[in-house]
Amino acid sequence: MPALTVAVIATDGFSPFHFSVPCILFGSAMPQPDLFRVDICAEKPGVVLSDIGLSINVEHGLERLDVADIVIVPYWNHAGEKPSGALLDALIRAWQRGAEVVGLCLGTYVLAYSGLLDGHRAATHWEFEQDFIERFPSVHLDSNSLYTSDERLITSAGTAAGIDCCLNIIRDHYGSAIANRVARRMVVPPYREGGQAQFIERPVPVSTRDGKMNELMDYLRRNLEKQHDLDSLAGFVNMSRRTLTRHFFRATGTTPGDWLNAERLQRSQELLETTDSSIERVAEMAGFQSPVSFRQSFKARFSVSPSEWRRAFRGPATAADKAE
Missing domain, CATH: 1.10.10.60 (Homeodomain-like)
Incomplete structure (x- = not known):
């Protein structure tokens, strides 16, 4: 079986942590190198700057999404800004031809802007729950799950939940034994109980005008x-x-x-x-x-x-x- 191709998309203002999660889990953390191949892509190949000043030199453009088995948007730094038509169209084409399309943390916003999530379940960071619901009323936001999977549309809650999500993708393709080995190399639990609800701050009104x-x-x-x-x-x-x-x-x-x-x-x-x-x-x-x-x-x-x-x-x- 040939290695599955994973296209990880770098966008302006990307978060190094979120970006590194799929690159490591599908790359160096794998127990054998022939299970996944990771390609880093960007709308415009070349230098892409992160939100903290780090930069990467990206070799591939969005054409890699046309052949990838799994397409991952690891982050989106502009919740209120619609991504370019070129990026959204590339995601839609990838999903229509059978690829899995993944949004980690605020990367879920990119999938939602494309319209792919309309009528589907999705997860994102709990702090953006209300904003997401108001922007995308046709998406069924799951406010508790660490990740969701609905007809090859896969999304995760905030930050470290991307690790749980990627481990689940590995588990779906290669079974628990491989996913558990990757988790051990990452020194993380292979499966976390509970969901996002335990981390959500739900302030109780302290005082009122009455x-x-x-x-x-x-x-x-x-x-x-x-x-x-x-x-x-x-x-x-x-x-x-x-x-x-x-x-x-x-x-x-x-x-x-x-x-x-x-x-x-x-x-x-x-x-x-x-x-x-x-x-x-x-x-x-x-x-x-x-x-x-x-x-x-x-x-x-x-x-x-x-x-x-x-x-x-x-x-x-x-x-x-x-x-x-």
Whole structure:
């Protein structure tokens, strides 16, 4: 079987890290050299400057996309700028003749601008989620997955998720054994559990223009471990349940129950990262009614368990984790 040709596209202002990921994984990290051949391409061959001043001398133009098995856009430095028609047309031709077309991180924007992603699933960096949705309403953005694959259109979430995405492409073509060997050479996990959700910052409103709602939120933050219901909260601010709900939503954009759950989850994250407390104790201090409800709520929001979160953001398991 001849080596699969991978065309990696260098664009002005490229990120050296994002660009190096496919070049290394399909190149020097492979256990044998005859599985992939990497060609670096650019719209205009010659010197292409990165976003930090490094430059590369590119030999091939976009004509290499007409023969490549896999075409990769590793980054795009201008989310609000539509790529040239020449680049978009080359990507469309590559996909129409059967190539896999890949967008890593903000490279997903390039695929979206081409129209190839219309009606398909896609992933990109979580910080650009809202911008992407507004620009490309016809694309089904998956806000949690580290990577997606939909009819030879492959996209990844931000930064290091490109490694996961490329490993999955290797796995699809040559199996887990080869992908695992590449992962070992890269000193990365061959497959990461969970998804992008665990890294997304979802700030909870800290204060609003409504003094009474600010007073209520301050009170709740000081008493997260206690149980609260709508009646007690309404009594605290001398309002009816309906009036409280209306004022709270107007001030925060959410309900008291959802706001309180988000605060408790945020508090639990801090406790998992900074204390050795058991999962049961963390659940209690954050105000969850039981460890079971805590685990369920945490998993539903972040797609990983509390113990997995602690391992990911703190390091080796503590005695409390081992006891669990």
